Amino acid sequence: MITLKSSRELEKMAESGAVLAGVHKKLRNIIKPGLDTWDIEEFANKYITDHDAYPSEKGFEGYKYATCVSVNDEVAHGIPRKGLILKNGDIVKVDMTVNKDGFESDSCWSYAVGEVSDEVKHLMHVTHHALYFGIDQAVVGNRIGDIGAAIQHYVEDENGMGDVRELIGHGIQPTMHEAPNVPNYGEAGQGLRLREGMTITIEPMVNVGTWQIKDRYDKKDDWTYYVSADGSLSCQYEHTLAITKNGPRLLTSQDPEFDKKYLFDI
Ligand code: MF3
Ligand code: CO
Ligand code: CO
Secondary structure (H helix, E strand, C coil): CCCCCHHHHHHHHHHHHHHHHHHHHHHHHHHCCCCEEEHHHHHHHHHHHHHHCCCCCCCHHHHCCCEEEECCCCCEECCCCCCCCCCCCCCEEEEEEEEEEEEEEEEEEEEEEECHHHHHHHHHHHHHEEEEHHHHCCCCEEEEHHHHHHHHHHHHCCCEEEECCCCEEECCCCCEEEEEEEECCCCCCCCCCCCCCCEEECCCCEEECCEEEEEEEEEEEEEEEEEEEECEEECHHHHHEEEEECCEECCCCCCCCCHHHCCCCC
């Protein structure tokens, strides 16, 4: 079911999103070669609980952790592990959801570990821009397909990279995953019409090579995560946002200057 949110509800979601963004802002200075991915998990878990919130991936469909940490060719839903150490040149994705006072937010960010190759820099640049091209389509009266079409055109036609299909954005609130589905591909002018008060995530995953992915089963945690089918590097950025009469309003912004056009009063 799609629920339309009041401005009070959007304020509460933005409070949740501010806690989540706070974790990402700190991670920028924490993530470096030699860091144990388990330290990312511990840091995020503590930061979120210290801010009177709950890391709601923990307990979701049996998942045990506050963060998903996906390294290099891991596309999504990777697991933080003691002893899984980041190396110079890696790309690491940290995806989290926060629940504060019953209000959810969801944001994934990609980090370069130390000095990365030009290929990684380009992949991060394209994926970040893909997210914002999608966000720019999230306006009242547009359709869901406009979001995916903008992302797909930029990733595939303009950059010749792999636009992952199997995993998609989603409505959010009251729970983490709500209707509607928000694919990162599609046809402009198709799909559900966007309405004021809808809250969604946009979360493109881009592979250097093929868009295809395969699943990998982790026995220890009884958990399935995803890797690129050809082993190529993968990148993701995700924001939670509201569709408002003034345009897309980001709820998980980390950067008021960069995001200023998406941060008006709710
Ligand atoms: N945060 C993810 C998303 O963007 C969901 C992670 S699934 C979990 O939808 F089980 F790991 F929480
Ligand atoms: Co997420
Ligand atoms: Co999401």
